[in-house]
Amino acid sequence: MAGADAPEQKVHIGRRAFMAGALAASAAATAYVGARSPLGLWPSLSELAADYRTAPGEQRRIVLAGGPSIELNTRTSIALKTSSDGGAERIELFGGEAAIVTRAELRRAVEVIAGDGRVTATDAAFNMRYERDTVCTTCVAGAVEVAVGKRSVSLRPGTQVIYSGSGLGAATAVDVGVVTAWKDGVLVFRSTPLADAVAEINRYRSGRIIVTNAALGRRLFNARFPIANVDGVVAQIQQVFGASVTALPGGIVLLG
Numbered sequence: 083m084a085g086a087d088a089p090e091q092k093v094h095i096g097r098r099a100f101m102a103g104a105l106a107a108s109a110a111a112t113a114y115v116g117a118r119s120p121l122g123l124w125p126s127l128s129e130l131a132a133d134y135r136t137a138p139g140e141q142r143r144i145v146l147a148g149g150p151s152i153e154l155n156t157r158t159s160i161a162l163k164t165s166s167d168g169g170a171e172r173i174e175l176f177g178g179e180a181a182i183v184t185r186a187e188l189r190r191a192v193e194v195i196a197g198d199g200r201v202t203a204t205d206a207a208f209n210m211r212y213e214r215d216t217v218c219t220t221c222v223a224g225a226v227e228v229a230v231g232k233r234s235v236s237l238r239p240g241t242q243v244i245y246s247g248s249g250l251g252a253a254t255a256v257d258v259g260v261v262t263a264w265k266d267g268v269l270v271f272r273s274t275p276l277a278d279a280v281a282e283i284n285r286y287r288s289g290r291i292i293v294t295n296a297a298l299g300r301r302l303f304n305a306r307f308p309i310a311n312v313d314g315v316v317a318q319i320q321q322v323f324g325a326s327v328t329a330l331p332g333g334i335v336l337l338g
Contacts, residue, residue, distance in 0.1 A: 132159035132176055139286050139309070141264070146171070150192050155179035155211075155264050156286050156309075179211040181265055184224070199230040199245050208237070209261055213285075216246040220261045264309065271305045276319070279303040280337070286312045289333015298325055298337065 136142050136154045144152045146162070149171045154160065158178025162171075173182070175196040184192045186205035194201040196212045206224025210217065219228050221237035228235045228243050230250040235243045242256040263270045269286070271279045277299030280291050286309050293299040301323060307315060316335055320327050328336040 131161070133161045135159040136178070138288050139312070141267075148188065150182050150184045152183075153181040153265060155181075175210055175212050175217075177212050179209070179213075179264070181207070181209045181222075181262060183207045197245070198247070199228060199250065202227045202229070216244060218242060218244045220256060220258060222258050222262065267309050269305075269307060269309055269312070271303050273302045273304060275299060276301050276303045276323070279305070280319075283312055283315055287333065289335070291316065291335045291337060294336050294338040295325075298323060 134144060134154060136156055136158045139156055141156065142154045155178060158180055159176040160180060161174040171192045173194045175194055184203050184206050191202050191204045194210055196210060196217045197215060199217060201210060201219050203224060203226045206226050207222040208226045209220040209222060219226065220242040221239050223239050226237040228237060230245045233250045235250060235253050237243060237253055240255055240258055241253045243253045244251045260270045277293050280293055284291055316327060319325055319337060326338045
């Protein structure tokens, strides 16, 4: 065993080893920031690079000069690009939800890129939501074309289509009023599994509500309440379902 008077040992790190370690640390940091947080607690690199970005609970309206009007819902990030030849106005939706109204008098299409697909419209109003690698497009007025690869679907008012990594689905009829209720500052749930309702509520608040009981998460929830009072929904769930509530630091709430 080395004694107290043992000479100090110095470790020399070669330049290559140092550079390799630095590159690995840089890559790890990039992966950490660039990846989507499992609890949505930090933005991805693409979201940070957006031209417009809303915080939890924030909504914002943008009117582009000579272009479409865009309403951004909570936790939404977009980038804008106008073609130099006067062609399509391009919007890239990195994540979140946006309501877009195009202007027919401009006589040019608006193209929205989200994930692996694109949505094109010339005279229309439509809602797009990009969450967890799934894109949902709802036509409110006019006509909208949704394309993924070589496949496309045409939407008319009151119809919706979803696409993801597994491909493009078929158009289905929906209640547009429920889809766009957020524009009026309201959340509406109709026979929605509580776990899905909580996931939606989490988009509008800091921290996280976590359903710890699987059976509770499957129970159906019906409610209509102002987004401004979103934190009050925990007490409502507790009252309706008799759920236990545990509040933790950082806005974490456990429902069981």
